[in-house]
Amino acid sequence: MAKKTYEKPTIIKVESSHSKAGVPMPKQKIRKKIGGVAIDEMVERFGSPLFIFDEKAIREKYRSAYEAFSSRYPNVQFGWSYKTNYLKAVCAVFHQEGAIAEVVSEFEYEKARELGIEGKDIIYNGPYKPYDSLVTAAKEGAKIHIDTFDEINDLEKVADELGFEIPVAIRLNMDTGIYPQWSRFGFNIESGQAMDAVKRIKAGGKLRLTGLHAHIGTFMLDANAYKVETTKMVRLMNEVEEKVGFTIEYIDVGGGFASKNHLRGIYQPPEVVVPTIDDYAEAITSALYENIRGNSYPKLYLETGRHLIDEAGYLVTSVVASKTLPDSRRSYIVDAGVNLLYTYFWYKFNIELTREVSGISEPAMINGPLCMNIDVIDESILLPRLRRGDKLVISPVGAYNVTQWMQFIRYRPRVLMVTEEGNVELIREREELSDIEKREILPDKLKLK
Amino acid sequence: MIIAVSGVNDTDNPGPGIGVARSLKEADSSIKTVGLSYDVQDPGNFMDFVIDKSYVLTYPSQGWEPIFNRLLYIKESYGLDAVIPTLDAELPSYIKYQDDLKEAGIKTFLPNLEQFELRSKENLGDISEALKISYPKTKKVFNIDQLKKAVNEIGFPCVVKGNYYKAYKVKSLPEAVYYFTEISNEWGFPILVQEIVNGDELNVIGAGDGKGNLLGLVAIKKMTTTHLGKIWNGVTIRHEKLLKVAEDFVAEYKWRGPFELECIVDEDNIILIEINPRFPAWVYFATGVGVNLPKRVLDVMFDKNSDMSGDYESGKMMVRYTYELITDIEKLSELATKGESNG
Amino acid sequence: MRIENLAVNKNGFAFDPTSGETFTLNETAKEIIEDLARGVEEKEIAKKLSEEYDVTQEEAMNDVLDFKEKLKLYGLLS
């Protein structure tokens, strides 16, 4: 006789702090596939944990963002923000779609070049650009966005060294009604510092100002902040052209559009609080049309990161153990921890199962494998009793995790991409001891064997 | 007709749901009411003389989809013609997705997103100007430094409040910091620091048809309140200027659906403190004096003619009291194990 | 030990008349409680579960121990 399906024993006290524990609600969220491919099969083939990216989702997101802007303002160009996710395969998808590269260090610059991106298609941002990297960037015709007066000096030296005038842009900061104001970067508009920088560049005679750049923050829930930003930038452009005589060819409004992630500390779900790409596009392009004088329309650059990649990334992790905590909550120990999920500091992730698990749900906590008390992926979630080996699918995790993850205690896992055609590609191999030991040097006198 | 209402937490900090359901049943005893509950222990789940059947829902913070699916399930298994959400936390979702509900054959009568944003305290200054009334001195703050500056400028006592929810009167900086942290942890930024204005707090309940017409208004004064500021005893008043402000508000913004205006009134000086884009918990008070707003809203939803007269008498009192209901634990058992009551 | 007093109804709702606490529980939990109340050994319960359901005796044993822990935390077992 076939045996009955096993449900682990569950008992939950009816109390108001867990008013819905035990109630057969909420229905457990299930995700069996990513990009059409069964998650269980991918784990079987490649092991657990796994980061998985969905190529089709990336392309669709990019296309709808591009469409939202180009339909309103045709002269637009996206620059893929490398820091958000600089896995080669991910960058290559964006470049194939038509995005140029936006980098903030010589490392990222080298990465873009290595991938085959020409200097002229690289936006070089950041508060510290080593001198040698400025020389290379200037030689290769990159778009250099100046952050400080010191950098103006450096670039003038580079111009002398190379013997030609270097086209540059300046990074701006301003009050857009958003807190915190990212005032650490670039030159402030309201104080007059930005105009001083423009005049300083003019007076030097070695650089030519061709662009204005700003990036007002990340995960911006108020589309109107971009209207304020764009308005201030265009007005500055008008002033610069009129008073200083530079011709501004482009305005780069930076990144910062939110993804559909649930920010901690915000009660409402993302679908309610996150503006649509059309809201952002409308705010920016309407400010352009309202403030541009004459009939030269500068190119609009965007450095959108998070919004384009976050929702296309998943982390699949498996339950390795479970226990009852002294406060009667259940703790699940899973094989991926917060060292892989830097964004857990800000987000309460969407957590799904790959199979329907029957039974009543109980309050649980999801802990990673690190021997650290802070290794908590979710502090309070209602889950039916899971068995060892059950998988949790954590999302959205496509932005900032595979760049800010840490090799701490454990090896970093494999990363897969499910292609548009439904093939599974390994895009980053699992780390092993030699990856980490390669850079270490043990002095002779400390050698033990 | 089957109508769902939320906010069936008829506790000492009551939601408006029971008042709405009672108003509907008194107007038309053939109406069946469904209670949408977030806690199995909600008193409304046990009050079968007002709520015919209860369902437990996931919290709005978990997203719209589970709530939407739950409503579809209710429609399929029990029937559902319209839903009247009454809680602040769920309104953003219902307003954003009112068209989905309509498509599914579930009616609502809610403001649009733009109207809904009016309640943001950041917008109250402009509204007050448009309605030619005053607005207290208010500072937007995002951090403790700004908070310190703002309370220094405004002086103690003052009010620390969230942009949408929560407001606390504070008498010292530590108190201000405490509530600043509490509100921002739960609701985010900005936090507002507002001067305390003198006068009587008067409230108006009303509803608009979305075309600029009123469906009725009642103004009241809270005579006694709980320690949370919830009305316990109250009295109807006829402050003509205040009623005019509410009328202007509906006409100016073509308000759609129920609302409550909280004002501080010092003789003829009216100060707008808050707009609640929903029925207040004391909605039955208006019904009791002849202005059954839930029924009127329902009539508009179903394109029925309804009495829209604004007449009511001043000097009618509402006295809230407590009462005990004795029932079998079987009812809790149904809710806790099935997520719905028998009905 | 209060599990003998626990009145479990058909829905999987349990009421402890001595403490006033209420609980929800599933079928497996109900079976284990009944066995524990009758004084059946842990090992024997695990064996029964593994014969009845698609679970190994090893996993079932862990679950019984974990479940007893939970009952203790709820004050249903001493």
Ligand SMILES: Cc1ncc(COP(=O)(O)O)c(C=O)c1O
């Ligand atoms: C200069 C610059 N551009 C673009 C971005 C990408 O931002 P986001 O991922 O929020 O779109 C960042 C992120 O910090 C940035 O610093």
